[in-house]
Amino acid sequence: MACQDEVSSTYTYRAMVPVYLAMSDVRARQIVIEPGQDLENPGKIYIYGDYLLINEPQEGIHILDNTNPAAPVNLNFIPIQGNVDLAVNSNMLYADNFVDLLVFDISNIRSIKQVERVKDVFNHMYSNSDTGIILTFKDSVITSEADRGFKRGNVFFTNSSLGFASNFSGVAQSYGQGGSMARFTLMSGHMYAVDDRSLRVFDVKDPARPKHLQNIDLGWGIETIFPFKNNLFIGSTTGMHIYDASKPSNPTKMSVFEHLRACDPVVVNEDYAFVTLRSGNNCWDAINELQVVDIENLRAPKLVKAYPMLNPHGLALTGDHLYIAEGRHGLKSFNVADVTGIDKNQLEFLQSMKSVDIIPGPKSLIVIGPDGVCQFDYSTPYKLKPLSCIDVKNPIVV
Amino acid sequence: MKLKFLILSILVLLITKSYSQEKVYYNQTEFGILFGNSVETWNGERDKRRDFSMVTFHGVKISRHHVVGMSTGFDQYEDLSVIPIAIGWRGFLGRESKPQLIGGFDFGGGSALFEKKEVTEWYESWYKGGVMISPSIGVKLPAKKGKTSLTMSIAYKRQELGFFMGYFDQGNNSQPLIRSRLLPGYSSMTETSYLFHSLVARMGFSF
Numbered sequence: 109m110a111c112q113d114e115v116s117s118t119y120t121y122r123a124m125v126p127v128y129l130a131m132s133d134v135r136a137r138q139i140v141i142e143p144g145q146d147l148e149n150p151g152k153i154y155i156y157g158d159y160l161l162i163n164e165p166q167e168g169i170h171i172l173d174n175t176n177p178a179a180p181v182n183l184n185f186i187p188i189q190g191n192v193d194l195a196v197n198s199n200m201l202y203a204d205n206f207v208d209l210l211v212f213d214i215s216n217i218r219s220i221k222q223v224e225r226v227k228d229v230f231n232h233m234y235s236n237s238d239t240g241i242i243l244t245f246k247d248s249v250i251t252s253e254a255d256r257g258f259k260r261g262n263v264f265f266t267n268s269s270l271g272f273a274s275n276f277s278g279v280a281q282s283y284g285q286g287g288s289m290a291r292f293t294l295m296s297g298h299m300y301a302v303d304d305r306s307l308r309v310f311d312v313k314d315p316a317r318p319k320h321l322q323n324i325d326l327g328w329g330i331e332t333i334f335p336f337k338n339n340l341f342i343g344s345t346t347g348m349h350i351y352d353a354s355k356p357s358n359p360t361k362m363s364v365f366e367h368l369r370a371c372d373p374v375v376v377n378e379d380y381a382f383v384t385l386r387s388g389n390n391c392w393d394a395i396n397e398l399q400v401v402d403i404e405n406l407r408a409p410k411l412v413k414a415y416p417m418l419n420p421h422g423l424a425l426t427g428d429h430l431y432i433a434e435g436r437h438g439l440k441s442f443n444v445a446d447v448t449g450i451d452k453n454q455l456e457f458l459q460s461m462k463s464v465d466i467i468p469g470p471k472s473l474i475v476i477g478p479d480g481v482c483q484f485d486y487s488t489p490y491k492l493k494p495l496s497c498i499d500v501k502n503p504i505v506v
Numbered sequence: 507m508k509l510k511f512l513i514l515s516i517l518v519l520l521i522t523k524s525y526s527q528e529k530v531y532y533n534q535t536e537f538g539i540l541f542g543n544s545v546e547t548w549n550g551e552r553d554k555r556r557d558f559s560m561v562t563f564h565g566v567k568i569s570r571h572h573v574v575g576m577s578t579g580f581d582q583y584e585d586l587s588v589i590p591i592a593i594g595w596r597g598f599l600g601r602e603s604k605p606q607l608i609g610g611f612d613f614g615g616g617s618a619l620f621e622k623k624e625v626t627e628w629y630e631s632w633y634k635g636g637v638m639i640s641p642s643i644g645v646k647l648p649a650k651k652g653k654t655s656l657t658m659s660i661a662y663k664r665q666e667l668g669f670f671m672g673y674f675d676q677g678n679n680s681q682p683l684i685r686s687r688l689l690p691g692y693s694s695m696t697e698t699s700y701l702f703h704s705l706v707a708r709m710g711f712s713f
Contacts, residue, residue, distance in 0.1 A: 111542070111543065111703035112543045112545065113542060113555075113702050113703060114700070114701040115698060115700050115701075116699055117697065117698040117699075118697050119694065119696050120687050120694065120696075120697070121688070121695075122688055122693055251687055
């Protein structure tokens, strides 16, 4: 019989696709403020007065009027290619645009103007700095079809899909969590930006004219930066670095508190640092716990106590109250006045409130999770009261 | 699909009932072999398929020479087992007490319900049923005594099947990509569709 069986396969997979851009093209594009847009995949959230500035990774910044936290209003959107972080200093908004730092005057939120471009400060993103070409990765879904059949096609595709999967996780690590993202923080007239391995110091005493001073090498796996009383607490995948920034233009290393390789956001008060360690693909073989570190002597931090947690992500500290985002397990709050008995002083465990990060704002506690960007009234710390949730098109999965 | 079959079977039962005054029930059950050419292998070779097939047709006479009803059975395609379920027609040429020519047509679906869904830590996979069409031609040789006849038929059978395999997202991508063809929860998916063309030679009995 001439008739032959037919097999066709479509193979759909996720991949980071390299995108090469000429910085000269990026710079040539005029940034035009757009009307408010739906949040798709919110990144860093910055509270500035009555406004929320929410980064859309690689896309730009949403500006929301949060005068009434129970009903935030989406105002406008600043499209900035390659943007991952922001900070505001006296009405001047700093935002990264691939290798450049942009400054916008936001004193009139309805008439935002770009006032400065500081070139080539995040130059680790250049794939070729002579030609001004940058390399970024775009998260994509690719479908390929094979209609020339393979007998029991799955055997062939099984292998290739594993190949792609491992490639992808390799790329994801250099891009996402510990990747090329800059993280900004402001302290004593200076802005500090950390990427995966260095600390960049900017003088911003003239808010409209940031000056890039220096890069300090930090090792690798840098994730978060937390300023407190002239000190910088920098969380990495291997430990917490403490820098003395009493001379703001030239921070100096005081100590490193080492721990297992883990994802580890840090918050700090007068005497203690609270560090969460969590397991997860990008965070190696870690444990899930909250560590309390005595930092009275910044040159010799020491572990006070570790408390087991479920899967702690971000955390927030206000006075004696500590809030921990437990990923898909929910949101926990503790009274931490007695650091040796935190487990006995759990205030609330909202299991339905899946969360990855928490920001304690002056008006509300902002919680980021799969339901979007939610705000709570936390004037009564042991009883959070939901105010609103901003819908997100592409919410995080925990 | 299931609902359609349910409605059809009720319909058939109703027809059976309305004709129950006369001898209207017709059964034709046959066993045989499916022949086919499987897909080219990596080195360009083609394997012959030769597998077991059986079909049992249950119908009601709607006129002297026509029967409509349902058929089910079992078809093996190499390592895949398929249960076909179809509505069908049989037409007869010739006098009833003499050898007759039988024409047949079955249209329905094949279900891969014997193929277990596989779920591991890394992936899951399963087979999906698909459309089945089978025209046939045969002969009916009545026994000297009784109502039973010997039947032999040759059929063409076109069977579609699907295979899905999805690798779970191992936590590398916390954000699903919206408006993409990748289903949430998977980092990759393979969707394969099979189309089997077979020649079937069968032998059995009818009454």
